[in-house]
Amino acid sequence: MKGKITVHPYRPELKQEWDDFVEQSNNGTMFHLQRFLDYHPSGKWDFDHLMFREGDRLVGVVPGGRNAKNEFWSPLGASYGGIVTMDTSFERCLRIVDACLEHLQKEGYSDAYLIPPPLIYSRNYSQHVEYAQLYRKADFELHYISHAIDLKRGADFLSGFDATARKTTRKILREKEIEIKESTDYATFHRILTENKLRHGVRATHSLEDLLRLHELMPDKLRLNLVYHRGEPIAGSLLFLTNSKVVLCFYNMLLYEYEHLKPIYLVMYETCRWAVEQGYEWVDIGVSQDTKSADPMTPSLGLIEFKERFDARGILRSTFHHAL
Secondary structure, rough: OOOEEEEEEHHHHHHHHHHHHHOOOOOOHHHHHHHHHOOOOOOOOOEEEEEEEEEEEEEEOOEEOOOOEEEEEEEOOOOOOOOOOOOHHHHHHHHHHHHHHHHHHHOOOOEEEOOOOOHOOOOOOOHHHHHHHHHHEEEEEEEEEEEEEEEOOOHHHHHHHHHHHHHHHHHHHHHEEEEEEOOOHHHHHHEEEEEEEHHHOOOOOHHHHHHHHHHOOHHOOOEEEEEEEOOEEEEEEEEEOOOOOOOEEEEEEEEEEHHHHHHHHHHHHHHHHHHHHHHEEEEEEEEOOOOOOOOOEEEEEEHHHHHHOEEEEEEEEEHHHHHH
C-alpha cells in the first residue's frame, strides 16, 4: 500500500531541511530556497509555503502564498516556483499534486497558479509533475518565451554563434579595448542597471539593498561581471547560479553611450566560457517579451533575433492554473 501524502505549512525551524531537499531535488532552483526568499522584508508577501511528506519522509515542497485576490501563487517574489520533487515516479507525483490541490481548496483559496522552471532546469528530464497537473485539469494562464544557450559544444561554444557574433567577439578579444572582470561592486552595477532601465521607461526589479542582501545571503549563488573601458565600468552582467545545470543571466546591462563598443558580446562570450569551465549545461538568458504590449505574451522579435546570434533556443515558461 502506498503511503499517504500529508501536507503541512513550512515553519522557520524547518529551513535547513527545506533547503537541503531543494538542493538535492530533481527540479529545484535557487528561487525555491528559503535562504533566497529570506531577502524579502518581513511582511512584504503573505507566504504560505507547503511541505509534503510520505510518512516521515519529505517528498515535495512548494514555495508560494496568498495574493490580494485570495489566489495561491507559486512563486511569490521569485522567478520560478511550482512543486519540487526528487526524480521520482509519476504515481507519487500525482499523489503530491492531489494532496496539494486538496489542501489549497480546504484553505479557502479560489485558484492556484504555479510557474515551474522550464525542463532544462531538471537534472534528469521529467515532466511527471506537469502532466499530473494537466491530468487534474490544469489549464494555462500564460506562456512566456525564454531563450537559453545549450552548451553541448563545450569549449567550442563560439562556433555556435552566428558569423556576426563570432567576428565581433574575436575582434573584441583581439583588440582588448574593453575587458571583463568578476566584481562585488554592486553599487556601480546598480547605477548601470538603473540608467539602462530608465532608458526604457521601467524600473529595475531589485533595489541596491536587494542585491546586497542577496549577496549576503547566498554569495555562492551570484556572480557579478563588470565590463571596463579604460578603467571605467560601462556594462555588467549579474548571473544567478540557479542549480547544477543552469546559469541564468538575470541582468545584462550597458551604458548606451558605449554601445558602439559592443560590450554585451563580451558579456555573452565570458558567460558561456565560464559556464562551460564550471560544468554547466545551459545559459538561460531570460524571457523575450515585448513589455510595452497590451498582450503580455507578445514576443520582442528584435530581442529574440539578438539572442539567436548566440545560438540561443526558445524555451517555454508556462503558468499552470487550477480552479479550486
